[in-house]
Every structure is written in structure tokens, then in C-alpha cells.
Amino acid sequence: MASRMRRKGSTFIQFRKRIPKDVLGKTGGVTLAIPVGGELLHIVIGDRAIEITGSLKTRDPGEAKERQAVALAYLDSVWQSLREGPKRLTQKQIAALAGEAYSGLISSFEDDPGSPDIWKQIVQLHANAMAGDQAERERWFGPSVDQTLATHRLVIDGDSRAALISAIGVSVSLASVRLAQNAGGDYSPDTVVTRFPPLELSKEVKPSQPMPKGSQTITGLAEGWWGEAKAAGRTVSTYDAYSRAARLLSEFLGHDDARAVTADDVIAFKDYRLSQGVGLKTITGGDLPGIRQLYAWGMANRKVSHNPADGVKVAKVKKKRTRDPDFSDQEAVVILSHAFNHKRTGKASEHLSNAKRWIPWLCAYTGARVGEMVQLRKQDIREEDGLWIIKITPEAGTVKDAEYRDVPLHEHLVEMGFPTFVSKASKGYLFMKVFGDTEDAKRSAWRSTKNRVTDFVREVVTDPAVQPNHGWRHRFRTVARDIGMPRDISFAITGHETKDEGDKYGTITNKAKAAALAKYPRYPMGLK
Incomplete structure (x- = not known):
């Protein structure tokens, strides 16, 4: 049985799910990455744990019900994987999953990658991490592995995880090199992406659950807004900026459910973009206004009931000016x-x-x-x-x-x-x-x-x-x-x-x- 409750000291609705008796002896030490409202709730199951509890990150009963359904579907797939035993990934599957991490990073930044110097620094940081021990690689690339596995509801064995961390470390490093080239103006054909095969999982692995019926997608808000905005004379460049913001937000959250996005999600997205070296002008002039406008349209057209970008701001930092902005x-x-x-x-x-x-x-x-x-x-x-x-x-x-x-x-x-x-x-x-x-x-x-x-x-x-x-x-x-x-x-x-x-x-x-x-x-x- 599963239940929803409110934890003392928190206004967020919690979920609680008992671990099935037939897998109790197999759960100790298992790492979970439970999808909750676009975030991943990371939990390491204790040796004596008999239930899983966590926050649904919402106070709305309707949203909580939908988020719990997604979380429980994930847990059910974990229990089934434990019954069958952790999956051992083949070398080809590991390469395919690493390719997904590569493509995800590229698609997020290739249109506007920013400064080449930033990416060169990132490349060096990745190289240092890859040169470290397994614990260092886990610290750097473990979150990417968790997100990739959660997308496919996979529970894998220790050897597969170690191999996947190394493979994703390599693919993310290669993606950073590619983005450094893009930032320098080089958009020649990508020869690296062809090295990654398509992902083929065994039939026993259940695919990700579809979004709840009737949900409004984040990217769908952009298309709906553009249908009206185009007729009103808004420019294609504005549509490009807004639709790009919607796509990047969806990719960052790992889902496309507009109703599940919270203010905390948008803040985390904003912080993530800053951490990737994206300029304040891009975030304050494109990302946040785009998301805010799309949700405002969605509310006016009864597609969504809230605007998670309202009130989310970036502290203004005066840009250092070392010369006049015009050509000498x-x-x-x-x-x-x-x-x-x-x-x-x-x-x-x-x-x-x-x-x-x-x-x-x-x-x-x-x-x-x-x-x-x-x-x-x-x-x-x-x-x-x-x-x-x-x-x-x-x-x-x-x-x-x-x-x-x-x-x-x-x-x-x-x-x-x-x-x-x-x-x-x-x-x-x-x-x-x-x-x-x-x-x-x-x-x-x-x-x-x-x-x-x-x-x-x-x-x-x-x-x-x-x-x-x-x-x-x-x-x-x-x-x-x-x-x-x-x-x-x-x-x-x-x-x-x-x-x-x-x-x-x-x-x-x-x-x-x-x-x-x-x-x-x-x-x-x-x-x-």
C-alpha cells in the first residue's frame, strides 16, 4: 500500500511506500533516483529500511496525486528489477547510454554555447576527474548516470555502474570539447556522435511511463503561444528564444509536464544555467522572460493554473567594462x-x-x-x-x-x-x-x-x-x-x-x- 501524508515541520505533501516483503533482503544499499516533479529524489536504502518516504515537492493535492503515481511506477519497476536481479548492461548498451548523455549536453548548449574559454576549463575539469579514482568519477559523473538510468527506469549492477560512469565521463568530456569548438564558431559535421549506437533494452525492462492524461507539455506551451503571437506580429526571433527556453527547461527537468513545474524547479534551472557559464544577459533577457511569458499565456488560456517563473530573478551584477563597446x-x-x-x-x-x-x-x-x-x-x-x-x-x-x-x-x-x-x-x-x-x-x-x-x-x-x-x-x-x-x-x-x-x-x-x-x-x- 502507498499513502500520502504531511511531515511535521513541512507543508509539502509526502509519499510513503512499503518495500514488498519478497525484496526486503535485496534492497540494502540500493541507490534510487525517483522522479518527482521534474527532479530526481536520490535515496540510498538502508539495510533495515522497510519503507520508502520522500517529499512530493508540492502542496497541491491534485499535483501530488499525479507525482505519486509517477514515483510509485518507478519504485514498482525497481522492485521488479530486484526480483530479477540487477541488470548487467552490455558494452553496446553502455555506449548507447553514454551517447544519450553526450547528445543531451550538446543539444542544451550548441545554439548558444557562450565562451570557448569556459568550455576549455570544463574540459580540463573533466579530464582531472577522469584521472582520479572511482570515487572522484562517481562524484563528478554519478548524477548524470542517475538521471540517465532514471529516464529508462533501470537498476544495474555495480560493475555496470562503474563502467557506465567511465563511459559517460568520456562522452561528457567529448561533448565539452565539441561545445568549445561551437563556441569558437566551428559547426562542422559532428563525427563523434556517430560512434554511439541506438539504445536497445531487453523486453523485460519497462519503458518510462507516459505523462498523465490531459497534461500540458512545457514545449507545447511554446507552440500554443506562437500560434497566437505569430498572428499578432511577434517576431520569429522571439519565438526562437522562448521555444529554446522551454526546450532547455524540459531537458533540464527530465520531463515535459508543464503542470509539474514549480518555482523551485525554475530556480534550480536558473542556477544550473549560471553554473554552466551562461551569461546573465541570456538568462535575464531570454530564459526567464520566455518561461514567464509562456506560462502567462498558458494561464490565460487555461492550460496551466500557475506561473512558476513569477518572482524568480537573477541578482544584477555589474559587468566589468575594460574598454569602450565600439570598434576603435x-x-x-x-x-x-x-x-x-x-x-x-x-x-x-x-x-x-x-x-x-x-x-x-x-x-x-x-x-x-x-x-x-x-x-x-x-x-x-x-x-x-x-x-x-x-x-x-x-x-x-x-x-x-x-x-x-x-x-x-x-x-x-x-x-x-x-x-x-x-x-x-x-x-x-x-x-x-x-x-x-x-x-x-x-x-x-x-x-x-x-x-x-x-x-x-x-x-x-x-x-x-x-x-x-x-x-x-x-x-x-x-x-x-x-x-x-x-x-x-x-x-x-x-x-x-x-x-x-x-x-x-x-x-x-x-x-x-x-x-x-x-x-x-x-x-x-x-x-x-
Whole structure:
């Protein structure tokens, strides 16, 4: 029999399950990893224990009932495994489980892995752990093993566990090396993942129990929200950020049940992301707002009854600033010379080669975001009243605030032949090749090209304290101030939002923008 109760001194509902008599003599020393609300409740069964008790981490009777059902299903599978004897894993099964740990770590961080230096430090820490004794490896990789085993409700023998800890130690180390490469801009095909076989368990091992009927998934909240948000004009980049936050939260918790997520879960997720070296900007500007917004939508649409992200914050830490955020005069000249002298070689893509040649110059004279320039189409450049105009529009892709703006071409860009380049280009995107007509195909091409341009800039400006994308935006505003460009015109060119109500009256014409840009100093070209 199983029962629910409240432990003295705690408001959380507890569960209690007696150990079946026929396995009592086999449970001593067995390590359990009981799934409870997205967490793993680790319990080592004592030699004289006759029952298992633990917190369901909720005060809600309905949630407690569902969580208890999952916990008891896990325990039943443990008792059955003990009746049959701990499973001995084959070498192939160990390799497959290690592969799951590898893929899980990669999928969590490959889109935005952060600093290469962080991953290099992690690689060294893993190497030190692998060089230690079994106790050290257990301390470092044991939690990953427990989570992997809990996913499949497996109880394994001591020899299998020792082998699996070593295998997962190796796979996690390899994953860290791969993520260090990703962080450095290397997304070449992953040859390591092919070494891991698919997992094949014996028929006696019961699969994980499905989520309770009627449950709302975390990732499903993202899709439901996007169905409405897309119609309301929200950008694809916002959907990418929110859906990524939902996926990462689900992967961290080890389940996708939106109703089972607690504030403690979100706090643990936040702490985990911080421990992995993820920047505060990503967490406070993407992860937490995304989860909070998805649950707010879920509550408004009666998908969930609570918002676990409400009130969860990250302490603000003032970032150390060691230099100005814009490119220096020397850095600007080096980048633009690098672009001017770029030549297509070998099998390099013509679109990408054109991107490396023109995008740094376009950003330098417009203060635009790299992503806005990457998605320029032939039809977005026009001649009007003797002026060449770039139209930065959400029709082409992602534009912050979903508002278009016109930016006249600086005379230097005209003299360099950018309009001629555009006139000779094929219809469609100037700088990216899209394979397919889906939004995913466009986003993939956009992201890939943006990253390659970033890598191209990093070839000559390696200082991590300056951003290859926003460095031009900061520099444009700096130069604009130096030459006395009116702020409202400068903001109209760069697309910055003004808080001055007076700036919002009237229209800033392309003629006014062109006149201001005519005073913007020219950069030297062709330097080697």
C-alpha cells in the first residue's frame, strides 16, 4: 500500500511506500533516483529500511496525486528489477547510454554555447576527474548516470555502474570539447556522435511511463503561444528564444509536464544555467522572460493554473567594462580592409563571399545590426529622387520591434559599386542561400550566414570585450555625436527607440537622413 501524508515541520505533501516483503533482503544499499516533479529524489536504502518516504515537492493535492503515481511506477519497476536481479548492461548498451548523455549536453548548449574559454576549463575539469579514482568519477559523473538510468527506469549492477560512469565521463568530456569548438564558431559535421549506437533494452525492462492524461507539455506551451503571437506580429526571433527556453527547461527537468513545474524547479534551472557559464544577459533577457511569458499565456488560456517563473530573478551584477563597446579607429579600418580585400576561393559559397565583402561596410555606414544586413533582398534596395535607399523591413526577416526603416546609402558605398552589385544579383536574398521555402529553412540560412560573418570579423579583431555584431552600432552613434548629427536623425537611421516625445512628431525624411550621412566621414579602403 502507498499513502500520502504531511511531515511535521513541512507543508509539502509526502509519499510513503512499503518495500514488498519478497525484496526486503535485496534492497540494502540500493541507490534510487525517483522522479518527482521534474527532479530526481536520490535515496540510498538502508539495510533495515522497510519503507520508502520522500517529499512530493508540492502542496497541491491534485499535483501530488499525479507525482505519486509517477514515483510509485518507478519504485514498482525497481522492485521488479530486484526480483530479477540487477541488470548487467552490455558494452553496446553502455555506449548507447553514454551517447544519450553526450547528445543531451550538446543539444542544451550548441545554439548558444557562450565562451570557448569556459568550455576549455570544463574540459580540463573533466579530464582531472577522469584521472582520479572511482570515487572522484562517481562524484563528478554519478548524477548524470542517475538521471540517465532514471529516464529508462533501470537498476544495474555495480560493475555496470562503474563502467557506465567511465563511459559517460568520456562522452561528457567529448561533448565539452565539441561545445568549445561551437563556441569558437566551428559547426562542422559532428563525427563523434556517430560512434554511439541506438539504445536497445531487453523486453523485460519497462519503458518510462507516459505523462498523465490531459497534461500540458512545457514545449507545447511554446507552440500554443506562437500560434497566437505569430498572428499578432511577434517576431520569429522571439519565438526562437522562448521555444529554446522551454526546450532547455524540459531537458533540464527530465520531463515535459508543464503542470509539474514549480518555482523551485525554475530556480534550480536558473542556477544550473549560471553554473554552466551562461551569461546573465541570456538568462535575464531570454530564459526567464520566455518561461514567464509562456506560462502567462498558458494561464490565460487555461492550460496551466500557475506561473512558476513569477518572482524568480537573477541578482544584477555589474559587468566589468575594460574598454569602450565600439570598434576603435584601428579596428574599424582593419575589419573594412579585411572585407574589401576578401576574394572568393575554392568551393566557397558566392552568397557568403558577398556577405563577407559587403556586410561590414554596410554596417559601418548604417549602424545596422548584422542580422538586418544578412537578410537584405534585391528588392530592398531602390533609387528614389536621386538617392539610393536600403529598406530594412520585417518582410525580409527579423527586425527588432517589427518596424521598417529606410536608410540612404552613404555616398562612399555608391562609389564603391554596391548599387551595381545589387543590379547584377539574382532575385531574392543578396547574402544568403535558402534551401527550401519554410521559415525554418530561412532562419537556418540567416543564422548560419550571420555566424560566418561574425567569424570573419573575429579573424582580425579577437578582443572578446567587443562584440562583432554590435560594435558597429556603438561606433556609428559615437561618430554621429562627434560630427553633431541630430539625435533624432541618428536614431531614425539606426532604428533606436527614442523616449523623447518631441522626437516622435513629424517625419524624418530620407533627404534629411542623406544630408546627415553626407557629413559622416569616409573610411579608408583597400589597405592590406
